[in-house]
Amino acid sequence: MNMEPFQLTAAQAAQAIRSGALTSEALVRSCLERVADRDAEVRAWLHLDPASALKAAREIDKRPVAGPLHGLPLGVKDMIDTGDMPTTFNSPHFQGFQPARDAACVAIARSSGALLFGKTDTVEFASAGRKAATRHPLNVAHTPGGSSSGSAAAVGDYQVPLALGTQTGGSHIRPASFNGIYALKPTWGAVSREGVKLYSAMDTVGWFGRSVDDLDLMAQAYRMHGAGQTLSELPRVTVGLCRSPVWSSIEPAGERALTTAAQRLRDAGVTVVDFELPPPFDGIRQAHDAILRGEGRAAFMNLHLQFGQALHPDFQAHFKEEGAITPEEIVAGYDLADVCRAQFGALMQDAGVDVLLTPASTGEAPLGLHSTGDHVFNSLWTLMHVPCLAVPCTTGEKGLPVGVQLVAPRYKDAALIAMAREFAKVIDVEGAPASRTFM
């Protein structure tokens, strides 16, 4: 085996560093070489300073092992504050902006031994406006998804083993599906959003990796309740196959991923039953949209007043009188979300279902960079505040990956990770397509 350090998963690298077989410096150097090879194609980074990254790695190598992420380089979506790197939100109004301190999620990763590798490209303010320049690692004519574009592409392209993203609609799980990687969007509220650019109260910080073990390392770093659980075998649980109320938006590649994942689980002896959400959930898509427009108006008010007409028209749309969101629409959205959220856990329990298997995206990554894809299969779960875990599954007609997601009730993150670890062994068997790029 002639494996470069950059090819290691985060969990493999962490183990190698702990055992003394690898230094953080060697890992970072290898990742930097990978970036140097690939950046002209993929364009995942908004800020990356090789000398600083290597210096930080050498300092970590001198210290005793500090936590689960000791010596691991971490990419950070550039709408998350970093005290020693600019945070631009990919906005022309914040070029070179330097926050005074780390966002809470960055500080926790650092305290757990991680090394800040660089800042990844994102859709402006992780919302709309300027698109990320990032291109799909397997076909640069395609979007890698967004708004966590750079983080997902960088992990998918083996430029960094771990990265932070965020999800308000489908900004985290969808790009994981497109890039053939793993991602956890944890339970809402379980990881602090302090220092993360706000769009909506639904905003949730999550992470990308190339294995379930990678996701678990991060869950341990964030001290999530019960993180680090393992199961000795395929869990004796019932999987609810949930096409969801937005099934009409599915594309052939998305459908094939879902049915393939279900069949692979059944073939491995796992019980998979159909799970349907009751009628109130039919309104969730509209509720998510109303809440997003209402909270987006509040979130961008300061920028609207500061920058006026210079702000991208996408954001100005929040403040137009014509077609403006009404308080009644926002309240109707909140009311429906509350009703659905309150029954969601009980619905799963009553159906005897422990985890849901549901699409992670409509299908493969769309062509072009003008759209980052549709969040329709993600926003439902974001609004429900439930943990979602993306698992790679198939390859579509365009040769791009398509994943599925596993969804559990709120605060069942640790159990979700433990189940996903075993499920992934049968669902993710085609080999990560991204690995082709250096074979």
Added chain:
Amino acid sequence: MNMEPFQLTAAQAAQAIRSGALTSEALVRSCLERVADRDAEVRAWLHLDPASALKAAREIDKRPVAGPLHGLPLGVKDMIDTGDMPTTFNSPHFQGFQPARDAACVAIARSSGALLFGKTDTVEFASAGRKAATRHPLNVAHTPGGSSSGSAAAVGDYQVPLALGTQTGGSHIRPASFNGIYALKPTWGAVSREGVKLYSAMDTVGWFGRSVDDLDLMAQAYRMHGAGQTLSELPRVTVGLCRSPVWSSIEPAGERALTTAAQRLRDAGVTVVDFELPPPFDGIRQAHDAILRGEGRAAFMNLHLQFGQALHPDFQAHFKEEGAITPEEIVAGYDLADVCRAQFGALMQDAGVDVLLTPASTGEAPLGLHSTGDHVFNSLWTLMHVPCLAVPCTTGEKGLPVGVQLVAPRYKDAALIAMAREFAKVIDVEGAPASRTFM
């Protein structure tokens, strides 16, 4: 009339500045003189630089009227980021800390013409730990309430006409009650919390003033839906007198304020009917506590990992294994909150009730600074995400003010303000006790 500018309400001062009868500089100078007279007693400020405040006022005086707050000095609770003043969170770990930019709520106030007067004292991280040094303006042996201690005391003591506070439990409305002033805790989500120290997702930015018109000026500055509404007479609405499921915590002074307010409204011809919340609401107190502990653990995780044993024991308690909050308790709290929130608007509608009248605090401000009072009559509404407006009402046996609060369904902030403006004329008739201090 020999009135000093510092005695003006924000609405009066705004009008005087617009008409050319007053300059921002004269107003700021007068407020600074008031602070100089009173600060040794009240200790409301953590940062106040008179020269900078006067300079900013002179600059505003040169500019055309920019917005509803043109030239008005604003106090800012010192857990809200300010780009040109330190933000210490009243924590020993953040002495002199200088954020790189304004919190969204500060930026909006500035864009609306406000002048940042200074930073007000708060309980550490607006949560626990170190108490504010602020003392009650009318009796320095008493707390002014908290955690928005300095903001409420400074407005109550006529040191500044307006101030920003926040509420997670009862940190905003309770100190308003104790200080005989007005306050609005708006609908959750209607004002951005970006750049405000996070404790819980329930955190809500609000403001203090000395009249309903003051609160409305701020609502206009924050472009709240429908702000600036006026009613031509006492509104033809039905008031629900809500003792709430925590009525057993009421003190004689709190009970007297509530019954007095109800009687004054009835005497003025307003229909007041009893309004009881159904049994699920009995669990709200426990739900609020569980959610606060769960989200507090996530919110302070970065500080716990960074500062370890140096962190105040109050915060370390979040991370003790023994008696730790469990995921099941947090989820039970969320589920109950969702159930109650989804029915709250309909409950009021079905009862034919347009607004609730309910205690703003258990009674008068407690003796001593070791406690800022009980949030039991506030946390219920914070968790329901509904707008709450504090109105001064009576004076208790210790000679300290006691207010009441008016509560409306989500996003009815503008209607709540309009109703409160008329109700205040009959509820708040004893004269602000704080005014005695300069008579």
